[in-house]
Amino acid sequence: MERAKIDIWVGILVALGIAAFFALATKVGNLTSNDIRETYTVLAHFENIGGLKPRAPIKGAGVVVGRVKSIVFNTEAYHAIVELDIDKRYVFPKDTFANIYTSGLLGEQYIGLEAGGDENNLVEGDLITYTQDAVVLEKLISQFLYSKASEED
Amino acid sequence: MNKLINFFGNIGFAVRSRLYRLGAGTRLFFLTLIYSADSFKRIHLTIREVYFTGVLSLVIIVVSAFFVGMVLGLQGYYTLEKYGSSEAIGVLVALALVRELGPVVTALLFAGRAGTAITAEIGLMKATEQLSAMEMMAVSPVARIIAPRFWAGMISMPILATIFSMVGILGGYFIAVLVIGVDEGAFWSQMQANVDFSNDIVDGAIKSVVFGFACTIIALFEGFDAPPTAEGVSRATTRTVVISSLAVLGLDFILTSFMFV
Amino acid sequence: MTDNLISIENVSFAYGKTLLHKDINMQFSRGKVSAIMGGSGCGKTTILRLIGGQLQPNSGKVVVDGDVVHEQDRNGLYHLRRKMGMLFQHGALFTDLSVYENVAFPMREHTDLPENIIRDLVLLKLNAVGLRGAQDKMPAELSGGMARRVALARAVALDPDIIMYDEPFAGLDPISMAVICDLIRSLNDALGATSIIVTHDVAETFSFADYIYFLADGTIAAEGSPKQLMASKLPFVKQFIHSEKDGPVPFHADAPNYRTDLRL
Incomplete structure (x- = not known):
């Protein structure tokens, strides 16, 4: 398989992973709700x-x-x-x-x-x-x- | 008497061969670390392996996660409803996935899908003298073959586990909110109130990294250690699944007892 | 005395407890094609692995170009191996790389040549083995003989001083065999290399080798040029060359008396 094609797919995987982590952190977890900073x-x-x-x-x-x-x-x-x-x-x-x-x-x-x-x-x-x-x-x-x-x- | 001696002899032999494998596996791990710098010079090799271990496992991960989430939603609803707290279903689904099922089921699927592929591939390379040929060309098989696959596994596994958890929660959402009709606001807000970022999500991510390490190094070692015959490779592939699964479940118990007590 | 590129001095080697070689001495002269012959399982291939440093002798030493192989550290060994090319029994092509990439592999690993020069070199090597037209194929699409030729192109990719062949004729049809024979000789002479062939095919080897060693029972049973060996009166050599089924190498494995075994 072409190297460029592989790179794109791996890019998609990493992007999905980051999106999922972001969603877990904000939508599922309390990362946003507890941003009581000071x-x-x-x-x-x-x-x-x-x-x-x-x-x-x-x-x-x-x-x-x-x-x-x-x-x-x-x-x-x-x-x-x-x-x-x-x-x-x-x-x-x-x-x-x-x-x-x-x-x-x-x-x-x-x-x-x-x-x-x-x-x-x-x-x-x-x-x-x-x-x-x-x-x-x-x-x-x-x-x-x-x-x-x-x-x- | 003879039987007794045989019995203890067999135990001794089994212990010795397992210790040997543990030692040889550790050796392979350190060799991998030493050669990693070499392999990072050709980063496309690692990216290629992320494609094979990660991208090609994506479909099975997403489909399984959605079903696991839906089952959790159904089972959770039946039980919680008896106590009149069906809104807590979001919490149940999310905690079960983020803490346990996400990392564990992903690791088991990973061992079955990517781990066996790694073992079979390396075992066949060994059986067809490709590894020997590489050595004779003054190229280290550890740098060229083992290290890229190791890092690819270490990268893919946490990504897949994260996707698994999120898709599983969506599966639970689908059943609980869209099919059964639990209040959507309660579903998400109860979840947010009870799922802690640093205690639950980060701990789950740590688990997935540890499992990724275990599954990948076991698959690599079994392939590298396989007798160079068709039978040897097929046995090594089976062993990869068995040992990885046991290692994942055992490590899960240890990690859980450290993290959530 | 001609210049010896490789010499094996008093080497003994054992796999576990079975002694494979007893105190063997061999010399391989520069620029010549030498062959190591013997029955199956007599440790011919092991000698190649000793030269390549993949195995270490229990005693004695293997000297390649003035360096003792088993005394080298990893870097020294890899440095030494860059002078060697090896053709494995079934080619050992990398199954996940195309023919072109297989031949380019050693160049990419060991040189910083720009892509257009690598391309020229790969096509040159593939042309030498007559497979320039197959450059985009995958190894699985090649016949046994073609795979062997691609592997040969890969083995000589960096113009090695030493080319080793492990059973180059095994499992080939007569035409492919003749092609490989011809290639071994012509590559050896064109590169000014030293070739070592491990084989048990008598007719092909005798047709082009310069010097032949016969291995039997862990020792060198006979050695000499093809002409000398043809004239040899040694019973083992006669049996081997004329492929007689019984002789010093018995047809039957060691066994108790046939009659007692059948309980007659």
Whole structure:
């Protein structure tokens, strides 16, 4: 076979490969959706993070505004310290609420931010003081049973 | 007693011959690296082999990928529907393809289509003294024959695996969205939310590079090592498929346990 | 004493445990056509491979143009091989290249000649073997004799000092044989080369070779010019030249007594 013909076919193959990779990266993967380039990091303490994982989304009113950077356990206070990377475009007041929610019944967990009324905004390194833990199913059930029992008294 | 001695003798012989092959294969690999510079001076040789290993495997890859994607779409839908989460089908299809089936099935098809062709070609070249003739012309068969095929395999395999994953996802899209009627927006957005570029797509690509290496070097070695007879070549071709398949599945387990745990 | 281009000195060679050659001495003079003859499997081809450095002797040495072959490193060996051309038993043409590209192959690998000069040289070589008209064919489309001639053109592509022929007549019809005979002689004389032929075809070899070695049982059974050998009284040589079925080389393989084997 002619060398030129072979070159064309190989060129087509490589082009297809690049196109497929590009499609995988942008259409299938999250390469475009996580292009939160500049972020500021704030901290939040939780008594229980449930199934929260690093890179889990942070949402404000359902819009992704950042991602969980890291989760560590503090051995002095026995709680979890979560680092939140938030897009610089979005500012939140100092008294913002950070809640751990579950998307759907079986879905992944994420952090929902609910803005407070403070005039000052969160900046790099701040601590979110108002947090709500993940809902643990066992606790929920025992609470429910307890309240039922106390009603009957 | 004699039987026992024979038994252990056979085991010893089998182990020894396998170790020999492993060593000889490694030797061939390093020789290939050493001679690669020589072969890159004639880059059209490598491009020609990319044509034979890559372009000629394209049809079987695309067709298989589309069917695999459609099957994943169907099976996934039946199962997910029971839990009322049929929108997650995009995630299921994409993760299964990008992480596992893309690289693994491509490697198995690659071993069957391109690997056997390489082994048979080199084995026949050896049987008809073409490799000897080349040596007598002071041209290294490793530089002229082995190295271009090695690099062609290393280039083709990741490209084919990427195309496989993408076409497979399109197959899943075809079944889930166009045939069954899952919401298109949910299909793609759930996929995007759950398929991570660096953890899933890049790891899948790394797998395909490793499999490409394994399949190509096995095919080359079997051809180079084949006894120069018709029977020897046909046996070597069979061995290429068997050993490549086992190597791919074994390596897949090892890589998966490193990557996704 | 004529100038010896290749000399084989006290060479012994064994495949695994079977000793193939015992202490062999051979001299190949410059500009002559020498033949190595002997029965099948007596290690004739092995001698060519020893000269080409594809095999190494267990003891003794092969000297080509003043260099000991098995002491060369890879570069030295490749340098030495550029002086050699070899015609393999079935031609060993590269099946994925056309006739033209096959002949051009050594030139492309070892020279930086521009394409138009390569083209002229290839056509020259193909013309010498009478196959200029077949330049665009693939090896699979050639007959055995034509493939052999193309391989010969490829072997002499770089005008080697030494041309080695491994069974050049095997499986050819009488016309092709005569053509090859003629080519071997004329190429040898035209290039001023030294030719070594490994064969068992008596009539052809005796018609044009200058010197002949007979190999048997790992040693040289006889040597000399065709005339001397024709007159030889050695029983092995007589058996071989006149193709008698029984003689020093027995018809029967070693076996126990026929009667006891049949349990009579």
